[in-house]
Amino acid sequence: MVEQERDPSVAGEDRRQSLVRAAFDCIAAGGFEGLRTRSVAERAGVNIATLHYYFPTKEALIAGVAEYLASRFIALHGMPVRSTGSAALDCLHQEFADARFYHAKHPDLSAVMLELQLRGRRDPAIRKVIDPLIGHWRAGIERWMKVGIVEGVFRRDLDVSAGSTLFVSALWGATSLALSAGKLEQIFEEVSRWLLASAAQLESKRNRRTKP
Amino acid sequence: MVEQERDPSVAGEDRRQSLVRAAFDCIAAGGFEGLRTRSVAERAGVNIATLHYYFPTKEALIAGVAEYLASRFIALHGMPVRSTGSAALDCLHQEFADARFYHAKHPDLSAVMLELQLRGRRDPAIRKVIDPLIGHWRAGIERWMKVGIVEGVFRRDLDVSAGSTLFVSALWGATSLALSAGKLEQIFEEVSRWLLASAAQLESKRNRRTKP
Amino acid sequence: MVEQERDPSVAGEDRRQSLVRAAFDCIAAGGFEGLRTRSVAERAGVNIATLHYYFPTKEALIAGVAEYLASRFIALHGMPVRSTGSAALDCLHQEFADARFYHAKHPDLSAVMLELQLRGRRDPAIRKVIDPLIGHWRAGIERWMKVGIVEGVFRRDLDVSAGSTLFVSALWGATSLALSAGKLEQIFEEVSRWLLASAAQLESKRNRRTKP
Amino acid sequence: MVEQERDPSVAGEDRRQSLVRAAFDCIAAGGFEGLRTRSVAERAGVNIATLHYYFPTKEALIAGVAEYLASRFIALHGMPVRSTGSAALDCLHQEFADARFYHAKHPDLSAVMLELQLRGRRDPAIRKVIDPLIGHWRAGIERWMKVGIVEGVFRRDLDVSAGSTLFVSALWGATSLALSAGKLEQIFEEVSRWLLASAAQLESKRNRRTKP
DNA sequence: AATGAATGAGAGTTCATTCAT
DNA sequence: AATGAATGAACTCTCATTCAT
Secondary structure, eight states: OOOOOOOTTOOTHHHHHHHHHHHHHHHHHHTTTTOOHHHHHHHHTSOHHHHHHHOSSHHHHHHHHHHHHHHHHHHOOOOOOOOOSOHHHHHHHHHHHHHHHHHHHOHHHHHHHHHHHHHHTTOHHHHHHHHHHHHHHHHHHHHHHHHHHHHTOBOTTOOHHHHHHHHHHHHHHHHHTTOOHHHHHHHHHHHHHHHBSOHHHHHHHHHHHHOO | OOOOOOOTTOOTHHHHHHHHHHHHHHHHHHTTTTOOHHHHHHHHTSOHHHHHHHOSSHHHHHHHHHHHHHHHHHHOOOOOOOOOSOHHHHHHHHHHHHHHHHHHHOHHHHHHHHHHHHHHTTOHHHHHHHHHHHHHHHHHHHHHHHHHHHHTOBOTTOOHHHHHHHHHHHHHHHHHTTOOHHHHHHHHHHHHHHHBSOHHHHHHHHHHHHOO | OOOOOOOTTOOTHHHHHHHHHHHHHHHHHHTTTTOOHHHHHHHHTSOHHHHHHHOSSHHHHHHHHHHHHHHHHHHOOOOOOOOOSOHHHHHHHHHHHHHHHHHHHOHHHHHHHHHHHHHHTTOHHHHHHHHHHHHHHHHHHHHHHHHHHHHTOBOTTOOHHHHHHHHHHHHHHHHHTTOOHHHHHHHHHHHHHHHBSOHHHHHHHHHHHHOO | OOOOOOOTTOOTHHHHHHHHHHHHHHHHHHTTTTOOHHHHHHHHTSOHHHHHHHOSSHHHHHHHHHHHHHHHHHHOOOOOOOOOSOHHHHHHHHHHHHHHHHHHHOHHHHHHHHHHHHHHTTOHHHHHHHHHHHHHHHHHHHHHHHHHHHHTOBOTTOOHHHHHHHHHHHHHHHHHTTOOHHHHHHHHHHHHHHHBSOHHHHHHHHHHHHOO
16 A cells, blocks of 8 residues: 655665565455565565565565554554443444444455464464454453443343453454445444343433434 | 365266365365465366366366355255254354354365455455355345244344344354354353343243253 | 477477486586576476476486486497407506597586586485496496406406505596596506506507507 | 684784685585575675675685685695605605595595586686696606605606606595595505505515504 | 376575665 | 675576467
């Protein structure tokens, strides 16, 4: 995505970064199947030999992409959702908002994420980066679910371990299936119904949100 | 998975099939990234030129795999789950059972499915096969959700369109993230809590299931 | 040396042979240091991919050259020397004549032999072909030395094991140092003086040879 | 063989020397085929660009190695052999002792010598260094052979020109074929028989040597 | 229907060399 | 004097595809 013209002032770690970014963009555009070191070098505006100066092998470059993705994944967030009165529900809603945000503004991010995760099935080096990322994500969800229960907003009998796994699975599947922003919003409604202590409570929360 | 030894009596459409199956196995084993026509031909026990006699290009072969997958996906099912008294809940439970079944007995099926779906992002020919497959699946879920509502087992206010999408997303994500059979069973509990008209009703259903 | 134009009638084992010969010529011309598979393929009049169809790796090609050399080394001989009355002396003289012959008519043969032998220091696969070749050669010399002793032409106290080793070393060194044909003839005189039972006997033999 | 750690106090001509020595070691270890300027620079503990500051091209570096070899070849000697009473025979015996010495203690020296000599076939710059070296060596042998004749120890009819060539060829061949120390000693016995005026004389010489 | 042989294009990687600093 | 960064050219090897048989 980011076009990178040759720039003599860029050097060292910056050049590494620009190569990783170029590789990232190439993967986003054509998947691993179509990833060519020459294209990456070209996109970064350097010679193919320069790529190998920074990354001895293609694998090393891909590992660099995985790390880069991890950093971007953590850094980016969609617009904050309006409060429902429950910090927990807000937070989970935020996850959906982020997914919409990625889908709309950074489709490459989720594309590369999916590519890496699928490749991770056969590449332990990638698994070592991606699995913790997803694990960390799920753990965060689980923590907020506990908060929601303490808040008295979520069901008492919610199994936070299974629940967070289900939540992550659903969001992952939605990303994988490339659901539209509208669909994402719709299914969040159902997620709310699943989590909230009562339908009545949900309604009161929603009203507060939509009529502030 | 299916070992295919060269058999002189096999001819015509059968040879096509054996090539598609070989390609399927290759994709299951190494993904698209590692798919080599030579490996496919070898696995099918024929010459590489023979492969090209039946499939002019690699793309055509892959399209064949997509169609083959569609047929297998519909045909296979896991062991039937025990009845909960609700045909609808049974059916959705069956979906989870099938996912477990694929995961355990036919990991190649879900692997190839995931590969194809991801590739579909860049390949309209594949999308044309995979998207209807998933759409058909979701529609089936939606129909059963309606039945569940009519049965009086599922919540009245369940949005069957969003609900079926959420259900499919969750199951797809679970497959993609390679959740264990145990985890799958756990998250189905939460899916039940989400769908059922009341927690009490769930309990009564569960009791009937576990103590028949 | 042998230019090889693309010839559709050439196929199978013949093509292998033409590739080996081309590699042989390349090594003769530029040593291992300058051996390029592309040059070999070009010289054989085929595509580089064809070379790899017959020889999966460069190493395999080199092994083929070693075997080819072994066969040529055995097959070729210089003009037969005039008899001195001693079969043994004639035979050893013949060895020198062969060396002259190689030097004059097949300089590539000795060049490749030297290259292979030097490479053998680091390449067991080559040693396995070259060492037996030299060993076989030395054993032949040793046998003839024994004959010479029995004939009464060679010294009684000649140590045939050390002697044959010395003989081979000298001839190998002479080849390596690229001695001229004239020099080779001269040093054979000294070899004769070393081997023969007496100087007188040598003279009488030589007279018989030069004045038949 | 000579490990050369980066030393800031080393400069100018010394740095050149350390690079040449590093190149020498690399050739000894892997031959010309495997000679990489980067490895040489690394071994010398300097940057690859520094190597090119001192040697504009790889060829120049190799030429430097050839000269370095010439200097080392002259400088080194094996343990002095016990006297046989003949200075000439002692000297030739010393040559064999030196060959054994090189073989045992400085295998790199003979390895590089062989590599250079073989490369000299295609590289006039190397020939210009190596040929005089061997010529000088042969001339020395020839001088000692003359001394041996004057001493009355060597045969009167010994052709010192051919003889010295034969001697050098044999020793060169022995080195090339990597004869063991034992074999070298054995073949020297035969060399003695070839050179000495009579077998009786040899025996008397040997007795004097072994029972001093 | 089936194949062995052949290939053009291109893959990842290497290497001697250069250049700004 | 010395170097990190950069590169063009070339390397071995691969692969989908073609073609004569």
